[in-house]
Amino acid sequence: MTGAAAEPESVARGIAPLTALKGIGHAKAALLAQLGLRSVRDLLLVQPARLLVWPEACTVGEARRSKGEHVTVEGRVSRSVLQRIGGKRSIVRATLSDGTGEIDLVFFNQPWMKEHLSTGTEVVAHGEVTDVRGPVIGGPKLGTEKNPLPAPGTLAPQYAGGEGVSGEVIAGWVQDALERFGERLDEPLPAAFLERVRAPSAGEAALALHRPESVAAFEFARRRFALEAVLRLQARVHARRRRTAGRARAARVTDALHADLVTRFPYELTAAQSKVAGEIRADIALTRPMRRLLQGDVGSGKTAVAAYAAMAVAESGGQVAVMAPTEVLASQHAYGLAPLLEAHGLRTALLTGALRAGDRKSVVERLGAGEIDVVFGTHSLFSDSVAFRRLDLAVIDEQHRFGVAQRDRLAAKGQDVHVLLMTATPIPRTLALTVYGDLEVSILDQSPPGRGEVVTRWARGDDRRRMPKLLMERLHAGEQIYWVVPRIGGETEDGGDAKTTASAEARFENLCARPSFAAAGIDLVHGRLAPEDRALRLDRFRRGEIGLIVATTVVEVGVDVPNATVMVIEDAHRLGLAQLHQLRGRVGRSSKRSYCFLLGDRKGAERFQLLERSRDGFELAEEDLRQRGMGDLLGLRQSGENLEGLVDPERDLDLLLAARDLFQDRPDLVGAFL
């Protein structure tokens, strides 16, 4: 060994500690750490908030009209006023005039500015024009003969400051860091990769970002930093995946069992269902826990796939939980699947909040004792009081209805649990790669055969007048009708206007008063009914004892009554495109022709016309996304990943894909970005 002591690894990776820079002691280093800047490397890679191009000087009149912009303005001080506002706090307002108008320069806690800018002084000032009862420039920079402002066209990156450190001070340190350590900035990424994603190396980027030669060079450098953020995100996703390499129950489904399972259904599985069943079969044969997301449009038959997975795991002795977002849907799963499972000796139960205490206790006990193979329920399945003997598979239906937090809670319940997530709302590819990047994705891209057409109409004028007759005909033919009204009763707490918006209760009474409808049997369901009552009423509808059900959007997800052929949605403009598509998905579940009538005003016109044109949930979801904007992506914000401003999922899709591939090929690089 030679004389020089080896640098500790953390310092080596960071080139040098921040305290190696002029003017940074431990106190300042601590403040910088709060901004996420812990080493000289971090400082070299900090993203400027924006690039300032020093403007040509303008007249005061022009400055007054440039609210929100950064201007340089020349003039003469016509008046200067100091105002003390308590303690050491003060405001100086120096009014600048040049014959085209007046604008105030405002200085906080710099009382000496009153003398410095005495009446008659010639001034060049630069700053942002804001509106404080008229245009002002707050905290401007002043040019002097000795210290002139930079020449117009000069490029100056601007940095965001934080508590105790201004952006300007950070700018100085960045320059110092660049000077002394810029050459030592290492680039962990392979050159070929950088070339492929068209990004500069870290060293080139730091130079172009902090000392840009052109706006274009600056923008190009930013790509390396968007990449940095993407790589950090993907590194976490990758690490999460590696962590889950675990000890799940390997449920080996033999060819004989597989053949047996698929023939238990009262119908033949579609090719898409068979394919996904095969994927699940392969997943659960491993001790690495399954993390699979099943996307399939409404009515594509996701439940059957869930049933396959549940039977496969239960047949090999494991316990299964099937979770749904609503009690209605949980009891429907139990109602629909229990006979199928029990016919083959599997023991099932339903666990929801609606259960009486005694029944709940019994179910919980049997779960703990391993006397239940498959349990259906709401999120109450994963409350702390519920312990499984050994949970091996969790199926989460309509998973987008659950927050990311709930998903994590489930994962915490058992690191070694196979998880199948199901959703009818397609997750955009970018989001799937980011928040859900640790999931495998299966798609049901085919509906069960023999589905009748669904006629969708924005019912106005003649269509609206003809509607009752058509409804009567369908009822006489023994078919059933959903009539959805978003609002329950006379309340207006949701911002709706009680006078102009319909209510489910009023609609129910109105229909009951019409003997021709009443004869078919009418009922009402909404979220304010006791859960048992709601379930009872839906069961009666399911069994066909009631011809028409007036409902709020409680029937939106998952409800499956194939004999229902008409969906009427009142005040449809109050619902989003995805929600309307889900509601429409309640009909068209048999070979009979179905109808969806949208009643609503012009506000919903664009949505209604889209629904009339398309029945394809993926197409509609894309459109929905386009209309609402990418900023509103489900879950991206909830995910806790702070990507805002750094990564634009649309613009940087190629980077997201490239980062994922990179770590797949070079897992050794993951550590450099964690």
Ligand code: ADP
């Ligand atoms: P979703 O994907 O919206 O959850 P479901 O699982 O509720 O759809 O299925 C919709 C309807 O299609 C149900 O009535 C179900 O019994 C029926 N179904 C599912 N798979 C098939 C199939 N392979 N052949 C015929 N009918 C099927």
Ligand code: MG
């Ligand atoms: Mg479903």
